[in-house]
Amino acid sequence: MTQGSHPNSHDGSNFELGQSLWQSCVDQLAQELPEQQFNTWIKPLTALVHEDMSKITVFVANRFKLDWVRAQYSQRIAGMLEKLYGQAVSVELVITPREAPVRPAMAPRAAEVPAAIEEVEVGEDRVASGPKSRLNSMLTFESLVEGTANRMARAAAMHVATMPGHLYNPLFIYGGVGLGKTHLMHAVGNRLLVDKPGSKVLYIHAEQFVSDVVKAYQRKTFDEFKERYHSLDLLLIDDVQFFANKDRTQEEFFNAFEALLAKKSHIVMTSDTYPKGLADIHERLVSRFDSGLTVAIEPPELEMRVAILINKAHAEGSEMPEEVAFFVAKNVRSNVRELEGALRKILAYSRFNQKEISIQLAREALRDLLSIQNRQISVENIQKTVADYYKIKVADMYSKKRPASIARPRQIAMYLAKELTQKSLPEIGELFGGRDHTTVLHAVRKIGGERQQLTELNQQLHVLEQTLKG
Numbered sequence: 001m002t003q004g005s006h007p008n009s010h011d012g013s014n015f016e017l018g019q020s021l022w023q024s025c026v027d028q029l030a031q032e033l034p035e036q037q038f039n040t041w042i043k044p045l046t047a048l049v050h051e052d053m054s055k056i057t058v059f060v061a062n063r064f065k066l067d068w069v070r071a072q073y074s075q076r077i078a079g080m081l082e083k084l085y086g087q088a089v090s091v092e093l094v095i096t097p098r099e100a101p102v103r104p105a106m107a108p109r110a111a112e113v114p115a116a117i118e119e120v121e122v123g124e125d126r127v128a129s130g131p132k133s134r135l136n137s138m139l140t141f142e143s144l145v146e147g148t149a150n151r152m153a154r155a156a157a158m159h160v161a162t163m164p165g166h167l168y169n170p171l172f173i174y175g176g177v178g179l180g181k182t183h184l185m186h187a188v189g190n191r192l193l194v195d196k197p198g199s200k201v202l203y204i205h206a207e208q209f210v211s212d213v214v215k216a217y218q219r220k221t222f223d224e225f226k227e228r229y230h231s232l233d234l235l236l237i238d239d240v241q242f243f244a245n246k247d248r249t250q251e252e253f254f255n256a257f258e259a260l261l262a263k264k265s266h267i268v269m270t271s272d273t274y275p276k277g278l279a280d281i282h283e284r285l286v287s288r289f290d291s292g293l294t295v296a297i298e299p300p301e302l303e304m305r306v307a308i309l310i311n312k313a314h315a316e317g318s319e320m321p322e323e324v325a326f327f328v329a330k331n332v333r334s335n336v337r338e339l340e341g342a343l344r345k346i347l348a349y350s351r352f353n354q355k356e357i358s359i360q361l362a363r364e365a366l367r368d369l370l371s372i373q374n375r376q377i378s379v380e381n382i383q384k385t386v387a388d389y390y391k392i393k394v395a396d397m398y399s400k401k402r403p404a405s406i407a408r409p410r411q412i413a414m415y416l417a418k419e420l421t422q423k424s425l426p427e428i429g430e431l432f433g434g435r436d437h438t439t440v441l442h443a444v445r446k447i448g449g450e451r452q453q454l455t456e457l458n459q460q461l462h463v464l465e466q467t468l469k470g
């Protein structure tokens with residue numbers, strides 16, 4: 001930047017050039033990026049092109065956006081500027097200073113924008129008067145792959161993020177492990193903070209809430225506790241099944257729940273089962289959980305698993321050929337967390353051995369996983385297969401529901417889990433919504449006994465066993 005220059009005394013041609021270079025870059029990105037991404041991340045940016053055109057300072061509204069733009073778009077912006085201008089332009093990202101008007105033109109001399117060139121924390125202290133939001137800025141709607149399995153939950157979450165306090169309050173999201181419930185919740189919080197940086201948002205795991213209640217109890221600091229929770233605009237609470245049997249916690253949560261709803265703050269919850277399937281949670285709380293919108297996230301279907309693998313590989317800077325993604329997706333079926341694990345192995349194997357990603361390489365990288373899978377059938381897989389077969393929800397495998405139409409398939413699944421896996425009775429009980437081992441033993445004996453007498457049941461079990469053994 002030339003010393004002594006002033007924005008109003010710039011050489012007109014460079015001033016124009018700077019402006020039009022940035023504008024062309026933005027226009028080009030508008031064509032290349034999905035509309036939603038462009039509108040959220042690129043459109044709000046303003047920039048100052050330095051006089052000698054070697055550097056551009058891009059202003060971003062807050063720290064969260066800055067991290068995101070830096071991770072996702074800064075290289076792309078630099079590449080685009082270089083392409084348009086014909087030589088390298090370095091990109092500097094800074095947070096927009098609170099008051100200084102940002103001229104979308106040439107940079108004035110440094111002394112005139114003292115705060116602009118430093119990364120001023122505007123918006124970071126968005127929850128300073130309350131708790132930290134505890135949000136993971138990487139878990140956004142943009143990084144969440146959409147598919148049939150999560151479409152409804154995603155749409156509802158998106159609605160909450162854009163209009164909190166209106167419809168779907170509370171939003172209750174349920175589903176099995178590693179299916180993206182937590183991710184979706186963070187996405188709601190992150191999006192709200194982008195749109196309304198001043199909002200008080202808190203993400204918390206139910207166990208942490210329990211421990212906060214215990215601390216408040218021990219230290220007699222319930223006023224602070226209430227101040228903390230009751231003043232939020234958005235409470236995101238993960239795995240509420242952990243409230244089971246914790247009476248005092250349930251009472252405090254009930255109070256927080258009522259206070260937040262009364263002031264039109266939004267509550268989003270997740271759980272491994274739907275509200276009425278929750279064990280050992282007071283009825284008045286269960287009925288409140290169910291009073292907004294309850295949506296399920298199902299295990300991802302094949303195409304979605306393929307898309308997740310390709311996207312995640314891309315985000316890691318590698319390309320995964322479609323045929324390899326199909327191979328992995330066909331073999332890793334249970335949940336997204338396992339898919340991510342498989343992907344990590346493949347990428348590491350490829351880098352370490354300096355080999356291109358191919359089906360052969362994936363087969364080698366996942367050797368252990370594939371052989372275990374061939375030998376072992378997982379309880380989750382049994383639960384899903386049996387639930388599909390008897391047309392009940394997978395969540396009913398963990399629920400406390402007792403009608404025969406649900407209890408019987410659940411017993412059948414427990415029986416198959418004992419027959420086809422190495423798991424102990426207590427382990428199986430745990431995987432069926434924390435049931436006692438005697439419940440599992442009862443199911444195993446009952447179904448085993450009836451199988452000897454009832455041809456129809458025997459036939460059904462035979463079909464299920466064949467399906468599971470592949």
Ligand SMILES: Nc1ncnc2c1ncn2[C@@H]1O[C@H](COP(=O)(O)OP(=O)(O)OP(=O)(O)O)[C@@H](O)[C@H]1O
Nearest residue numbers: 143144145176177178179180181182183308336337
């Ligand atoms: N649709 C998706 N697109 C991209 N990534 C996903 C998707 N679903 C899940 N993931 C990723 O899979 C991992 C597991 O997801 P997450 O932790 O949200 O699962 P969960 O349902 O909350 O599981 P748990 O009940 O075990 O906490 C995360 O890294 C998440 O980012």
